[in-house]
Amino acid sequence: MGDTVKRHGADTQQPVLAAKNVVRRFGGLVAVNNVSFDVRAGEILGLIGPNGAGKTTMFDLLAGSILPSSGEIYLGGVPVSGEAAHRRIGRGLGRTFQIPRPLPNLTLIENVMLAAQGQTGERLLANFLTPWRVAAEEKAAAKKAAELLELVSLNRLAHEPARVLSGGQRKLLELARVMMADPAIILLDEPAAGVNATLLEVIIDRIRDINESGITFLLIEHNIDMVTRLCHRVLVMASGELLCEGTADEVARDPRVIEAYLGGAA
Structure with a gap:
């Protein structure tokens, strides 16, 4: 399939996934406002932000669960903004959910x-x-x-x-299930949520193992320790906008991030 995202021999100059000036409105509410970023082949990229920042809406846009009001989404360089979720799965995009439902x-x-x-x-x-x-x-x-x-x-x-299965075991099952479709990139929605400390270590190890096999990850996560340990880069959203990006240490020291978390941003 010529349009499918390249797998383990991916061209590192070509982003696996990209958002360009993406906007999503729900009536008068702008949930995602002019957001642009690239996900590089082979990396684990974190997406963090306070509750209501627009992270889950951004994931839904990337996965094809909802379509953008404007802007473009590219999967392996191919514009997919108008494609449904099942088409994006066929192009190499996998997604897990915060609450797995096997x-x-x-x-x-x-x-x-x-x-x-x-x-x-x-x-x-x-x-x-x-x-x-x-x-x-x-x-x-x-x-x-x-x-x-x-x-x-x-x-x-x-x-x-x-x-x-326990909640943590269901997260592991969902990871196995998404791997069954041979994805090039996996969107992980809060893999640490509701997971005990022992199983969390297993999940972290499995994500590392899968990433080392050549699969790219973009994850939403509130567990900053997990983000710090796993993510090569971190994006921060607040009030529907992309606030900053950098390493976990860099964004943790950014005054805008501190204000977003402690200053009541929604």
Whole structure:
């Protein structure tokens, strides 16, 4: 696929994901106001800011859950501002959510397999005309799903229903599920939220491992310790605008950031 974001051999001069002068209005409210930034291939980029800063709206815009009022979003250099979320998944964009919602009565391995892309068995006639191909693809998907569950340390629960998982384990399952679609970049929405300290260390380690394999991350997170440990760069939003960017230490010392967090910015 010529338009798909390049994977592990990505051109480091070409941003994996970019927002250019993006605006999103909801009636008279401007939730995102003229925001521009690039996500570089191979990095872990953090997006932080006080509650109401516009971070989640920005994620929804990047993922295609909502469309911008104006401005452009590029995925691997291709303009995708008008494309729906499923089209962006096909171009190499994955996303997790702050509150994971796996299918509770399916096993972990079944939940992960559901994210496999381009399966022949999705077409009804193919199940009758080429059953051997459908069976081979399903076998390969099950093998890959098992490997991903091992990667996120959930392999011992592979055949248990997802309803038995804790909140932190659900975050790990969602990470495995998004990896099933072979993303070039993953948008992580508050991976530390509601996670105990032990599982948080596992999540941090798995994000590092996946990033070292060549996958780029953009994450929203309120846990500043996690951001400091993981992120190569940090963007700060406040009141719908991009306030500043830099290393975690640089933005922590920026007076504008201090004012945004302590001065009551919404």
